Amino acid sequence: MPWTVPDIEPPATIDRLLHATTGRVTGGLSPVSLALAYADWALHLAESPGKWQRLAEKAVRKTARFNIYAAHVLSNAETEPCIEPLPQDRRFRNEAWRRWPFNLIYQGFLLHQQWWHNVTTGLGGVSPHHEQVVSFVARQLLDMVSPVNFIATNPEVLDATAREGGRNLLRGAMNFIEDLERSVGDKPPLGTEDFQPGKQVALTRGQVVYRNRLVELIQYSAATPEVHAEPVLIVPAWIMKYYILDLSPHNSLVKYLVERGHTVFMISWHNPTEHDRDLDMEDYLRLGVLEALNAVQAIVPGKKINTVGYCIGGTLLSMAAAYMAQVGDERLNTITLLAAQTDFTEAGELMLFIDDSQLNYLEDIMWKQGYLDNRQMAGAFQLLRSHDLVWSLVVRQYLLGGRQTLTDLMAWNADATRMPYRMHSEYLHRLFLRNDLFAGRYKINGRTISLGDISAPMFAVATETDHVAPWKSVYKINLIADPDVTFLLTNGGHNAGIVSQPGHTGRHYRVAHRPSGTNYIDPETWFLSNPQIEGSWWPTWVDWLERHASGQSAPPTMGAPHKGYAPLMAAPGSYVLER
Incomplete structure (x- = not known):
């Protein structure tokens, strides 16, 4: 006998059609699940004046740290940063981020990122799962507005644009159009044709x-x-x-x-x-x-x-x-x-x-x-590592105008x-x-x-x-x-x-x-x-x-x-x- 979820009334067809249609917009994520997580966090935060006080104190301390750092930077460009990125965060490793004003921009962003982590975690009464979801969504939103992702606030992109007279942006626009065409046409990423099973990979007799x-x-x-x-x-x-x-x-x-x-x-x-x-x-x-x-x-x-x-x-x-x-x-x-x-x-x-x-x-x-589409699964995995799998590629391919050279492992990963x-x-x-x-x-x-x-x-x-x-x-x-x-x-x-x-x-x-x-x-x-x-x-x-x-x-x-x-x-x- 086929397995079914116990003790749940079978959903009406109209409900399923609504959810399936909405899922095309949300990438398969449930808006209700996100809303429940947010409500759990927001309601507990609303009744936690002590948490608000600690957050205000942290904001004041971080602002003071930033202002002291900014003052020192004006007189000494070699001033040690007031906050270091997490070990897995490779976005600001280029020496160009040590120049003024970009050092102030990325330091301010990291301080904001740290503060929002404090906001979304450590709140009594919130279920661990909901806390993880809210913290995760906050990270995704912060990743979207990272200074790395914008031409005016990314010194590496500005340097490349000045050096190449804007040709990097032209190449990036062409890369974007090509990738969009492949996505709409349900084609695999560029370069996968060089790793076909039986021709370049999967060759053992x-x-x-x-x-x-x-x-x-x-x-x-x-x-x-x-x-x-x-x-x-x-x-x-x-x-x-x-x-x-x-x-x-x-x-x-x-x-x-x-x-x-x-x-x-x-x-x-x-x-x-x-x-x-x-x-x-x-x-x-x-x-x-x-x-x-x-x-x-x-x-x-x-x-x-x-x-x-x-x-x-x-x-x-x-x-x-x-x-x-x-x-x-x-x-x-x-x-x-x-x-x-x-x-x-x-x-x-x-x-x-x-x-x-x-x-x-x-x-x-x-x-x-009748199935879970591979693109829906890939989207979830990409979100888990959006630094490396989404935004770094956006910068490299669309702002710097480069192209990622596919390896056999990367081409296999696209063959979902x-x-x-x-x-x-x-x-x-x-x-x-x-x-x-x-x-x-x-x-x-x-x-x-x-x-x-x-x-x-x-x-x-x-x-x-x-x-x-x-x-x-x-x-x-x-x-x-x-x-x-x-x-x-x-x-x-x-x-x-x-x-x-x-x-x-x-x-x-x-x-x-x-x-x-x-x-x-x-x-x-x-x-x-x-x-x-x-x-x-x-x-x-x-x-x-x-x-x-x-x-x-x-x-x-x-x-x-x-x-x-x-x-x-x-x-x-x-x-x-x-x-």
């Missing part, structure tokens, strides 16, 4: 050996005379195309595994359309992970399987592992989770967009479309996918909002599953600056009871931290092994207890895989035609090309 309505299964060709006996099955996220793990030859995790003597299989997900609106989480489990395991077992019989799940693919893999433990299926040799959450109580800044009002609104948008209505609704409600999986309430095929039933050794990778799956959230895999867990924390973000090939400069990680039955260590203590190791984490992980291998054998055949798994076409297959 292999064959599609199985296909159903939801997945293609790719088996990669062996690159060594002998291979490790246990094959590797990778379950990528379906919010992204699989080839992030098979980008260019120099940074392909698949190629690295194959060259280390592993037989690798990869799931490539179908990009859903409105016809797939009723696919649910159990469909993704059954048609995705379980069907792929059946195929791998048929092609490499008699061997357990090393499984790898990335992002939401790792969440699905953990669900599959718990279900398999429940039914006595012992085919898993190891489980590797890459930037994958199993507990969603601290799921990072994405929780800003998750509450009952927002999900009700989002459901109505998906009901109308859609989310089926029923699956995404279930995912957001049951995992993000209710945390059913970690709480032991999630049912698959009528059975309540528990992550504590998993007994296969686990290797969990988290990244230090992950906005999607914060590392302390990923670390909670250590709270489940039985598995032997190796936890590794690498620098970088959700994607760049995973695509961290040997030889990549500036990479480091920390790693520790917790045997089954040992006591839990909190993440802060874990971080301080494990020294930083320079280099890529890939060799450490592959060494761990090989310690759990039972030996080597001749490479398996490509597919198993006599068992119904004949090669269908060359990798990367057809699903990865769907738009």
Whole structure:
């Protein structure tokens, strides 16, 4: 029976149509959710005269600091700033911002930004979620009026304009027109044509050996005379195309595994359309992970399987592992989770967009479309890092007249996918909002599953600056009871931290092994207890895989035609090309 939100009267069609239409204007954000957050904050602020007094005192102190700084700057241009940007704020690093009057402009902006943070936080009685939403909206509004974004207040733009006689602004206007045309025409960003799967990326040789309505299964060709006996099955996220793990030859995790003597299989997900609106989480489990395991077992019989799940693919893999433990299926040799959450109580800044009002609104948008559009998801991710993903690009491309040179990772990031209505609704409600999986309430095929039933050794990778799956959230895999867990924390973000090939400069990680039955260590203590190791984490992980291998054998055949798994076409297959 399809999952539905309990105890809620089905909405009228007219309500859903209204919300879906409004969502086109709001970018999928619920006005009611924002209004509730603002009302919670504003009403508590209105009855907090002590807070008003402290804010007034802060305003007076900041004004005095600024005036003293301004007076000193007039006599000494080398005066130390009265406020420093946050470490992640790179907008004012250019030396041009140290010149008068731009030093006064950016210092005044930072002081205002700090004061508004005080206004929107630390107010008793406001729910933590509403406080985060109000503070987030305030940051977005301040980012919009940052002096960096305007010609007259940005010394870098003024210098470029004087130096080039305004040609930078002309180029910027042409860039804007070209980008607008591509956006209206639903075309990918400029430069993505240089990174097409099967031509410039996703080049590791292999064959599609199985296909159903939801997945293609790719088996990669062996690159060594002998291979490790246990094959590797990778379950990528379906919010992204699989080839992030098979980008260019120099940074392909698949190629690295194959060259280390592993037989690798990869799931490539179908990009859903409105016809797939009723696919649910159990469909993704059954048609995705379980069907792929059946195929791998048929092609490499008699061997357990090393499984790898990335992002939401790792969440699905953990669900599959718990279900398999429940039914006595012992085919898993190891489980590797890459930037994958199993507990969603601290799921990072994405929780800003998750509450009952927002999900009700989002459901109505998906009901109308049959899916969640990739542009709606991309907008949310861009807002989380508007400094880097929105305004810095506006300045670079439209004011300075430059063009961003796309990398393979950036082009892949633009090759987004859609989310089926029923699956995404279930995912957001049951995992993000209710945390059913970690709480032991999630049912698959009528059975309540528990992550504590998993007994296969686990290797969990988290990244230090992950906005999607914060590392302390990923670390909670250590709270489940039985598995032997190796936890590794690498620098970088959700994607760049995973695509961290040997030889990549500036990479480091920390790693520790917790045997089954040992006591839990909190993440802060874990971080301080494990020294930083320079280099890529890939060799450490592959060494761990090989310690759990039972030996080597001749490479398996490509597919198993006599068992119904004949090669269908060359990798990367057809699903990865769907738009």
